[in-house]
Amino acid sequence: MNKVTKIPYKEIYEGFIDKKYLVEGQDEYYFRDLQAKKPNGGWRNLRSDEVERLVKNSNTATSWDNILVTDRFDTNLVKNNRFFGRVRIGAIEDSALQYHDLKMPIGITDSSIVSCDIGDYCAIHDVHYMANYIIGDMCILFNIHEMSCTDHSKFGNGILKDGEPEDVRVWLEVMNEGGGRKILPFNGMITADAYLWAKYTDNKKLQNRLKEITDKSFDTRRGYYGTIGECCVIKNSWILKDAKVGPSCYIKGASKLKNITINSSEDEPTQIGEGVVLVNGIVGYGCRIFYSAIGTRFVIGDNCSLKYGARVIYSVLGDNSTISCCEVLNNLIFPAHEQHHNNSFLIAACVMGQSNMAAGATLGSNHNSRATDGEIVAKRGFWPGLCTSVKHSSKFASFTLLSKSDYPNEMDIKLPFCLVSNNTAEDRLEIMPAYWWMYNMYAIARNTSKYQKRDKRKHKIQNIEFETFAPDTMEEVIAGRKLLEVWTAKAYLRSIKENENREYRELRELGHRLLNEEKETVKKLEVLGEDIEKSQRKVVITKPYEAYHAYGDMILYYSVKNLCVYLKNNPDESFDDMCRNLTNTRQREWVNLGGQLMTGDELEKLIDDICDGKLDSWEDIHNRYNEIWADYPKQKLLHSYQALRFIYDKCPSLTKEIFNDALDKGEKVLNFVREQVYVSRKKDYDNIIRNSTFRNLEERDAVNGKLEENSFVKQIGKETEEALNNIAEARKRIK
Numbered sequence: 001m002n003k004v005t006k007i008p009y010k011e012i013y014e015g016f017i018d019k020k021y022l023v024e025g026q027d028e029y030y031f032r033d034l035q036a037k038k039p040n041g042g043w044r045n046l047r048s049d050e051v052e053r054l055v056k057n058s059n060t061a062t063s064w065d066n067i068l069v070t071d072r073f074d075t076n077l078v079k080n081n082r083f084f085g086r087v088r089i090g091a092i093e094d095s096a097l098q099y100h101d102l103k104m105p106i107g108i109t110d111s112s113i114v115s116c117d118i119g120d121y122c123a124i125h126d127v128h129y130m131a132n133y134i135i136g137d138m139c140i141l142f143n144i145h146e147m148s149c150t151d152h153s154k155f156g157n158g159i160l161k162d163g164e165p166e167d168v169r170v171w172l173e174v175m176n177e178g179g180g181r182k183i184l185p186f187n188g189m190i191t192a193d194a195y196l197w198a199k200y201t202d203n204k205k206l207q208n209r210l211k212e213i214t215d216k217s218f219d220t221r222r223g224y225y226g227t228i229g230e231c232c233v234i235k236n237s238w239i240l241k242d243a244k245v246g247p248s249c250y251i252k253g254a255s256k257l258k259n260i261t262i263n264s265s266e267d268e269p270t271q272i273g274e275g276v277v278l279v280n281g282i283v284g285y286g287c288r289i290f291y292s293a294i295g296t297r298f299v300i301g302d303n304c305s306l307k308y309g310a311r312v313i314y315s316v317l318g319d320n321s322t323i324s325c326c327e328v329l330n331n332l333i334f335p336a337h338e339q340h341h342n343n344s345f346l347i348a349a350c351v352m353g354q355s356n357m358a359a360g361a362t363l364g365s366n367h368n369s370r371a372t373d374g375e376i377v378a379k380r381g382f383w384p385g386l387c388t389s390v391k392h393s394s395k396f397a398s399f400t401l402l403s404k405s406d407y408p409n410e411m412d413i414k415l416p417f418c419l420v421s422n423n424t425a426e427d428r429l430e431i432m433p434a435y436w437w438m439y440n441m442y443a444i445a446r447n448t449s450k451y452q453k454r455d456k457r458k459h460k461i462q463n464i465e466f467e468t469f470a471p472d473t474m475e476e477v478i479a480g481r482k483l484l485e486v487w488t489a490k491a492y493l494r495s496i497k498e499n500e501n502r503e504y505r506e507l508r509e510l511g512h513r514l515l516n517e518e519k520e521t522v523k524k525l526e527v528l529g530e531d532i533e534k535s536q537r538k539v540v541i542t543k544p545y546e547a548y549h550a551y552g553d554m555i556l557y558y559s560v561k562n563l564c565v566y567l568k569n570n571p572d573e574s575f576d577d578m579c580r581n582l583t584n585t586r587q588r589e590w591v592n593l594g595g596q597l598m599t600g601d602e603l604e605k606l607i608d609d610i611c612d613g614k615l616d617s618w619e620d621i622h623n624r625y626n627e628i629w630a631d632y633p634k635q636k637l638l639h640s641y642q643a644l645r646f647i648y649d650k651c652p653s654l655t656k657e658i659f660n661d662a663l664d665k666g667e668k669v670l671n672f673v674r675e676q677v678y679v680s681r682k683k684d685y686d687n688i689i690r691n692s693t694f695r696n697l698e699e700r701d702a703v704n705g706k707l708e709e710n711s712f713v714k715q716i717g718k719e720t721e722e723a724l725n726n727i728a729e730a731r732k733r734i735k
Contacts, residue, residue, distance in 0.1 A: 013062060013085025013114050016132060017151045021162050021222040028151075029086065031223040036088070036117040036134050043068035043088055050075050059083065070120075077107030087113055090120035090137065097123045097140050099233045099250070104140050119230065136230030136247065145238045149226035153242035155261045156282045158184030159218045170259070170280045172297055173314045174198050174332040175350045176375050183316075184214045185299045187244075187261045187282050188618060190462040191318040191334050191594030192625055194299065195350070196607075198332055205611045213610075213617060229264065246270065246285075254278075267458050268302065276306075284319065286456065293324075301335065302457045309342070318353060318595060319462050320455050326357070334380075335464050335595045336451045348392060349376035352592050354451055354466070360387035374410075380473065380592065381447065397480075398473045399436055399444070410534040414483060415547075416476040417444070417554075428538040431529060433480055433547035437554060441676035444468060446712050461622065463629040464595035469558040471639040472590040472597055477551045478646055484527075484548045485511030487541060491525040515548045553669045555643050560666030562640035563659075564726035567733055575734040579641075579654055586642035587635065598628045599635060656734045663727050670727075674720040678713055 017028045046054070051064045053075040061067055061083040072091035089108070096105045104123035111124055114131035118124065124141045132149040135141070152161040158170045171182040174194060181198040197210050228234070229247030237254040245251070246264035253274035262283045264270035270283060273290030281295050284302035289295075293306035294313075301319035306312060308324040315328050318335035325342035334353030339346065344357050347364030357363065361384045364376055374393030381399030384390060389406040397416040405422035411429075413420055419435035436444040451466045465472075489511035490500040500507075514522050522545040529539040541547075566578065589600030598606075606624055609615045615624055645651055648658055684690060685700075685707050694700040707713070 010062070016115065017223045018163075021151070023221060023223075028223060031221070032115075032117065032132075032134065032225050035225055035227065037119070037136075039070045039090055039120065041071055043070065054078060061087075072120075074107075077105065077109075079107070079109045081108055081110065082112045084113070084131075085115035087115065088117045090118055090122065093121065095121070097121070097138060099140060102140065102142075102233070102235065104142060117225075133226045133228060135228045136232065138231050139228055140233045140235065141228075142235040143237075144234060144240070147226070147240045147243075149224075149242050151222040153224060153226060154218075154259060155187070155226075155242060155244040156259055156280060157186045157214075157218055157261070159186075159215055160220065161222050162220050163222075170297060172299070172316065173330055174316055175330065175348060177330045177348045184211060185280075185282055185297070185316075186214050186217060186618070187263070188461075188622075189282065189299050189316070190622075191301065191316060191332065192462060192596055193594070193618065193621070194316040194332050195334075195594045196621075198350075200607065203607065203611070206607055209610050209613075213621075217618060231266070232264075263302075265458075285459070301462065302459075303455070307340075319457060319464070320451070334592070335462060336454065336466070347376075348374070349378065351376075351378045351382055352380050352398075353464070353595050354380050354447065355382040358384060358386045358388065361385070362389045364390065364392055379416075379476070381468070397476050399468070401435060408535070412532055414529075414532065415480045415541075416473055423540075428540055429529075429533050429535075430540045430542055431532070432542045433484065433544070434550035434554070437550045438543070438546060440680050441673060442680040442712070445673060445677050445716055449712070449715065462595055463625060463632075465592075465597045465632075469554060470597060471587070471636055472592055474555060474558050474639070474643050475588055475590055477554050478643065481548060481551045482508060483529075484541070484544050484551075485515060487511070487527050487529060488514050488522055488525065488544055488548075491527040492521070495525055515545060519545055552647055553672070555647050556662060556666050557669045557673065559640040559644035559647070560662055560669075560727065561723055562637055563644070564663075564666075564723070564730045566637050567730050568726050575656060575659065575730075582638055582641040584642065584645065584653065586646065587639055590639075593625075596625060596629060597632065602628050659734060660731065663731055667724060667727050670720050670723050674716055677716045678707075681710060681713060682707055 022028065023030050046064055046067055046069060057075065057079040059078060059081045062085060066086045067083055068088040070091050072093060073089065074092050074094060077092050077094065092107055096103055104125060106121050106123050108124045111127040112129050116130055116132065117134045119135050119137035119139065121137060122135055122139045126143045127141050127147065128145050130147040133147055152164060154161065160166065160169055170185065172185050173179040173182045175181045175198050181201055183194055183197040200206055226243050228245045229249065231247055232245055232249045234251040237251055239256045239258065241258040243257050244261045246262060248266045248269040249262055249264035250269060251272040254272050254276045256277045256279065258279045260278050260281055260283065262270055262272065263285045265285055268286035270285060270287045275292035276289050278295045281298040281300065283289065283300050284304060286303045287300060287305065289306040291308045293310045295306065296313045298312050299316045301317055301321065303320050304317055305322040306324065310323045310325060311327045312323060313329045315331040315333065317323065317333050318337060320335050321333060321337040322340055324340040326339055327345040328339065330348045331346055332350045334351065336354045337351060338355065339357035341359035343359055344361045346357060349363055355378065363384060376390065376392060376394050378396040379398040382396055384402040385404045387404050388402045391407065391410055394411045396413045397418065399417045400413050401419045403419060403421040407422055413431065415431055415433040417434050417436045419432040421430045423430050447468045448466050485508045486504065489507040492510065492514055493500040527541040527544045529541050532539045587599045590597050591600060591603045593603065610621065615621050641654065644654060644662055651658055691700055
């Protein structure tokens with residue numbers, strides 16, 4: 001209906017559901033009665049003296065017979081209201097509610113209320129229009145312009161109600177602006193669900209099953225009321241339409257909340273602030289959304305923040321993320337994402353978590369080809385620097401750092417922990433593998449604990465691997481070492497003017513020998529990367545020798561730490577017992593499913609069981625995630641063992657001699673990490689230019705704190721001592 005029409009007066013409060021959609025044998029209050037809490041002692045009609053006092057207090061009603069109350073009802077606290085249809089009011093007494101500095105008397109004043117249930121001890125004042133809502137106990141509703149709910153409300157879920165056409169269904173077009181990866185949002189969706197749905201679009205049976213599972217998770221019948229959970233505070237807000245708000249939620253100054261579920265609880269309250277517009281979406285528990293943030297067609301995970309005019313559109317945002325001042329469009333973003341600068345945008349991307357977008361970063365510059373926009377895939381730890389521009393389609397290995405530049409071409413960065421630079425002077429792309437390990441150990445070592453500390457979720461539904469060195473990144477490191485062997489061999493053959501087109505195995509063997517025995521020779525070579533940039537210019541790999549050995553140290557660090565922890569936690573198991581329990585087949589395919597790591601085999605089995613109907617609900621699927629997660633520590637241990645075998649040139653098994661050698665090397669690596677954490681942090685203290693802003697070093701230390709008192713430097717020292725003790729205990733066990 002696009003024009004104003006005249007209707008009978010009673011349709012203000014009657015006919016909430018079209019008669020053809022009523023449950024057979026039931027009236028329009030059927031679902032309302034199922035949703036509403038029945039008070040102790042039940043409802044009763046007003047007495048004649050109560051009606052008289054209510055009228056004297058300037059209240060009106062379409063029928064006082066439809067106003068139901070409890071035995072604890074004080075008419076003196078209900079003034080200047082208009083009641084339409086059936087309104088049920090819980091206990092009201094001469095008392096007040098307080099939330100922070102806001103103190104409001106219990107009661108109902110200066111409001112228009114249509115067919116609502118109001119819980120016990122609520123303070124409802126200056127609500128200009130409230131229709132078809134169920135209000136929980138002890139809520140404060142103050143100065144609200146409109147609260148209404150339609151009979152076809154879906155509360156942000158991508159479903160249809162009876163009689164609705166398919167074209168009104170809300171889809172999220174994530175990872176791709178063209179809609180080829182569209183998914184249905186639903187309350188309870190986590191990033192693992194979104195990735196499973198959006199990534200494997202070629203599996204049509206899976207796509208159909210996930211849509212079917214989502215549809216049957218919700219009732220398609222019309223007539224559900226909006227709900228405001230107990231102990232909510234909503235004040236000075238404009239429009240709440242088709243909203244489902246969880247308990248203890250605080251909403252102040254919101255502009256528009258429409259077709260929305262806002263999850264909240266006493267121990268994980270969500271807060272919505274001034275000027276916020278949220279339409280067609282799901283908000284997770286413990287979120288903070290303030291200062292004119294806008295969300296349209298979205299799912300926001302738990303413990304997330306949107307602030308300062310952030311725009312999140314057609315996107316899924318993972319737990320523990322912060323977005324402010326910027327535009328995020330058509331994305332699937334895994335947990336622990338940071339993007340908080342006004343002049344950055346992220347378009348049509350899958351960013352796999354623990355990421356940070358710097359100011360001026362424009363990820364997904366549009367229209368760089370005749371085709372529609374492509375995609376960006378960035379694995380864990382993605383960090384584009386200031387004023388970085390990246391074009392579709394591009395892919396980045398884990399912990400890629402992009403230096404400030406306008407990157408002119410599409411890229412496929414294959415080397416993890418690298419620094420990528422666009423050398424415009426020599427018109428070439430430069431990649432330094434293992435940059436983080438070699439030059440900023442403080443940042444990479446702090447990465448794990450930083451995100452663990454920021455994880456404030458009380459109930460952790462999405463399983464997340466926060467460890468920097470984990471099976472996924474180590475497989476990338478192993479693949480990176482192989483690439484360095486091949487590319488170094490080709491560089492050497494070019495330098496002696498021999499044909500570089502040789503068998504892969506032969507190239508790797510030559511590269512392995514050069515990188516382990518010919519340090520000075522390798523340092524003189526110009527090593528070029530292949531299939532990295534869509535251009536004709538060179539892609540130069542800098543410091544290949546140092547990076548190759550840094551990659552080896554990473555694997556040692558990962559493997560030795562995990563195996564020694566296992567021996568510590570299993571004191572009755574000998575080294576030989578451990579080795580017998582570990583297979584020599586390395587799991588090479590690891591999938592980051594929304595933050596949770598699992599093997600390719602486990603994912604394939606998950607998909608098969610969904611398609612075959614063995615997993616027939618999202619609860620079933622989430623339970624399978626948890627089963628896989630419970631087995632993950634063992635899988636990680638197995639991979640640590642297998643990765644160590646790779647370092648020792650695929651030895652048939654880890655002998656005591658080999659493991660002792662690994663412990664010796666691991667001890668050196670641990671001490672190196674501890675030392676480099678201190679050294680890389682010390683650079684900031686030794687920087688003459690940075691120190692120039694202070695009158696003296698005492699002022700600097702008063703502002704920045706003393707280096708020796710740095711909390712993370714102390715923490716890494718403690719962790720290193722613990723790991724060294726584990727190595728010492730392991731040595732005793734294998735004698």
